Amino acid sequence: MAGSWRWSAAALLLTAGVGASVAAVQTAVSARSDHPPPARLVRPSPLAGEEAPRSPGRALVVIDPGHGGSNTGARSVVDGVYEKHLTLLLARAVAERLEARGVDVRLTRELDEYVSLRERVLRANRLRADLFVSIHTNASDARSQRGFETWVLTPSAVDVDSRALRRDAAPAAHPGADADTALLLDDVERGLSQDGAASLAAAIQGELASRRGRDRDRGVRQASMDVLLGATMPAALVEVGFIDHPVEGPELLEPEVQAAIADAITAGIASRL
């Protein structure tokens, strides 16, 4: 969730020897975003496949590539790369892997485009997804931290912070119900999903630890995470690494590292379906 509250505006180091990786990242992202259909210029694109009915008997997971478009997220230590690029690549990689396991997957964005936090969750609610996972890269003020962590929304944060957002979110989750009833239903569902969210986060974090090293395990954390507010299914937000760390930042551009991260997120999700 870097960008708004962990953004560092300090000058960033350029790292030698990763030019090819940068080009690969930018090419991979721009390959599907340079020439969007005209409709995307005037209104947000629908969630990919949103209109398609979900397959009977198959689990449905919504993967949220953090940031996008004008919302770049944190800036990489590698020039020209932003969080929004990496989150999209990782989300695509996770989607591929889950689909190979027979899971239905939708991304909240398939392009380098702006999608509001609220819309991301609303899309997952409309689809009645079984799980929602938001992917981000981290950043620290001193660019000295590294490692991965997974966040869940705490009940107290729900009580204090999310009412306003949920007044909008709830009716979409409960079509036909009036606002108060919908909110109540939302409360009930959220209570049921809390355990699921904690299990989901723990599973993802554990898989990351086994693949990326326990010395980088920053644990499962709880807080008010805006992108998770209003979700009516178990939801977690994973910060896969520090994009601005002089060592870890360039590492995150390496295909084998991205594959390991995608494998970990996939395994964590699959274990909870």
Ligand SMILES: [Zn+2]
């Ligand atoms: Zn972020």
